[in-house]
Amino acid sequence: MASSLFAAAAIAAVTLPLVHQTGRPSGSHLAIQFPLRAAWPATRLKYLSPPVAASWTKAITDLATGGIPNLPPNGELGVGYWAYNPQTDLTNCPANTWALTYDDGPKDLTDQYLKLLSNNSAIGTFFVLGANVVNKPAWANNLQLMYQAGHQIALHSWTHRRLTNETTDQIIAEFIWNALAVKQVIGKVPRYVRPPYGDTDDRLRAILNAFGFKQVIWNVITNDTAVLSGDTGSWKIKDAVKLINDTIKMGNRATGLDFLPSTNGYISLEHELTAEEYTVATQVIGLVKQNNYQFTSVAQCIAGSDKDSDRYMSETDPFVKFLNTITFPIDPKLFQTTVNTTTKSSALAMGKSGGFIGAGVVSALLVLVLSGVISML
Numbered sequence: 001m002a003s004s005l006f007a008a009a010a011i012a013a014v015t016l017p018l019v020h021q022t023g024r025p026s027g028s029h030l031a032i033q034f035p036l037r038a039a040w041p042a043t044r045l046k047y048l049s050p051p052v053a054a055s056w057t058k059a060i061t062d063l064a065t066g067g068i069p070n071l072p073p074n075g076e077l078g079v080g081y082w083a084y085n086p087q088t089d090l091t092n093c094p095a096n097t098w099a100l101t102y103d104d105g106p107k108d109l110t111d112q113y114l115k116l117l118s119n120n121s122a123i124g125t126f127f128v129l130g131a132n133v134v135n136k137p138a139w140a141n142n143l144q145l146m147y148q149a150g151h152q153i154a155l156h157s158w159t160h161r162r163l164t165n166e167t168t169d170q171i172i173a174e175f176i177w178n179a180l181a182v183k184q185v186i187g188k189v190p191r192y193v194r195p196p197y198g199d200t201d202d203r204l205r206a207i208l209n210a211f212g213f214k215q216v217i218w219n220v221i222t223n224d225t226a227v228l229s230g231d232t233g234s235w236k237i238k239d240a241v242k243l244i245n246d247t248i249k250m251g252n253r254a255t256g257l258d259f260l261p262s263t264n265g266y267i268s269l270e271h272e273l274t275a276e277e278y279t280v281a282t283q284v285i286g287l288v289k290q291n292n293y294q295f296t297s298v299a300q301c302i303a304g305s306d307k308d309s310d311r312y313m314s315e316t317d318p319f320v321k322f323l324n325t326i327t328f329p330i331d332p333k334l335f336q337t338t339v340n341t342t343t344k345s346s347a348l349a350m351g352k353s354g355g356f357i358g359a360g361v362v363s364a365l366l367v368l369v370l371s372g373v374i375s376m377l
Contacts, residue, residue, distance in 0.1 A: 039328050040134045041158075041177065050130075050158045050177045051335040052169040059322050060172045064210035071203040074164040082198050082217070084259060088205045090192075091219045091257075093265030093301035098293040100285070101125045101218065103156055103194065105272045106132055110142035113272050113281065114149050120285050125298040126272075127156035127194040127216075130178035133185060140185050147186040152297040152311050154192040154216065155179060162199045171207050179323060188312040189320050192216050192298055198269075211319050216298055218269040219260045220247045222284065227276040237276060241283045244268070248291050266293075267301065 041050040061068060084091075093099050102113060105128050117124050126146050132139050147153055157163065158177040166174070179189050193213045195204060200215065208215050222243050226235040246254035251262050268284065271277045288295070300306035313320045 039330070040181070048159060049161065049166070049170050050173050052167075052173040053334045054169075055334065056176055057169040057172050060176075060207070060210050060319075061168070063212075063318050064206055066206065066209070068168060068206045068210070069203045071201065073167055074162070074201070082200055085202075085205065086261070088209070088215055089200070090214060090216045090298075090302050091260050091267060092263045093267055093296060094304075095264045096293055097265045097296045097301060098288045099125060099267045099296050099298045099301045100270065100281075100288070101127060101154075101194070101216070101267060101298060102270050102272045102281070103127045103196075104129060104132070104160065106139040106142035106146065107273055108138070109272055109275070109278055110139075111145065112278055114142075114145055114151070116278075116282060116285065117151065118149065120289060120295075122285055122289075122295040123151060123297050125152040125154055125192070125216075127154045128178075128182060129156050129160055130158040130174075130181035131160075133181040143182070143185045147188075152190075152192070152299055153182060153186060153188070154190045154194065154298065155182065155213070156194055157196055160196045162197055163195050163204050164199050164201045168203065168207060171204060175208075175211060175213070176323070176326075179319075180326065183323065188308075189317070189323060191311060191313055192302075212313060212317055214302065216267065216302075218267045219252055219257050220244065220266045220268045221255055221257075222268070222270055222280050224270055224277045224280040225273075227274075227280065229274065229276065231276055231279075237279050237283070240280045241287070244284050244287050248287065265301070267298065 082089075100117075100122060102124055105113075105126055110126075113124065116122075124146075126143075128143060128146075133143055134140065143153070155175060155178045157174040158181075159174065161170075161174070163171050163174065175193065183189050191212070191214055193208060193211075194216045195208075198217045200217075205215065220243070222240040223235060224240050227233065227237055227240055228235075231237050243255055247266065251264070252258045252260050270281050270284065272281075297306050297311070299310040303310045315321070315324070
């Protein structure tokens with residue numbers, strides 16, 4: 001089946017321990033028995049949509065008790081959208097608590113972040129990309145290390161696209177693939193998600209609600225992704241750290257987020273991609289400790305409890321029950337039907353590497369590259 005979307009690949013049985021109870025569990029590290037990379041979408045490169053399936057779209061939309069708004073994709077490449085909704089957008093923690101969150105992993109520097117957190121008796125919440133999990137065995141290994149160290153794992157989509165620009169079926173595929181990849185490594189499906197760039201609208205909120213997800217944004221940001229290699233750009237490490245210091249002194253208005261609730265409790269947005277971002281992270285943790293904030297997971301921050309069931313879905317959750325019906329190798333015929341939803345359909349085209357990519361995505365990628373828009377938040 002060389003021309004199919006997926007190559008046949010078996011999954012060896014994996015028994016992963018329930019490592020998050022209270023505190024930081026210890027124990028031997030387990031080698032990950034993971035499906036071959038060929039068993040996953042060939043569109044693992046950033047900004048290439050994963051395959052969509054009509055049956056997947058129907059399964060999730062059927063869970064949307066309030067329906068999904070008939071809103072078209074935003075249609076503006078590189079332009080996100082966020083109008084704050086206090087009912088659904090989780091942005092802040094209780095007073096004197098601080099949830100450190102890190103986006104876009106797992107990557108090469110993940111182990112350094114884990115050492116940093118451990119050395120400071122801090123807990124982190126990692127919003128991970130499904131494509132990264134399956135791109136390199138070392139990155140899948142780092143995801144398992146996050147989980148075994150007692151940190152919270154959350155979802156960040158498959159490819160880090162601006163989701164309000166995507167069709168409903170593409171959004172659903174993004175999070176199904178994301179959840180599948182994470183579940184293969186830690187044996188759990190996270191309850192919490194963060195849309196890339198914080199880019200959300202009422203359609204995306206309804207889709208995430210159908211999954212059973214809780215959407216996390218933030219109320220303090222360092223702009224650490226703007227710090228260039230070697231700290232040579234106009235936005236310096238010291239500028240990123242100053243945003244945190246100013247927020248501690250002045251609250252949300254320091255970063256222009258004064259329309260959010262003012263609780264003196266924070267969810268900070270950081271990243272784990274570059275050495276410069278890591279340097280920012282070390283200084284942020286120092287400031288948070290110096291000002292006597294209590295480190296907390298996002299689950300503890302939002303739910304007031306940090307049991308495993310607060311962080312992750314149970315086997316009886318409707319989405320997990322659906323996810324358990326998906327087995328590897330996945331039949332490529334599942335993806336050969338054009339999906340029609342309340343938004344525009346996403347026609348599929350066969351890529352040279354044996355994967356499907358959304359029609360027009362390659363040309364859109366070129367536009368993004370030429371315009372210099374591509375960056376990771």
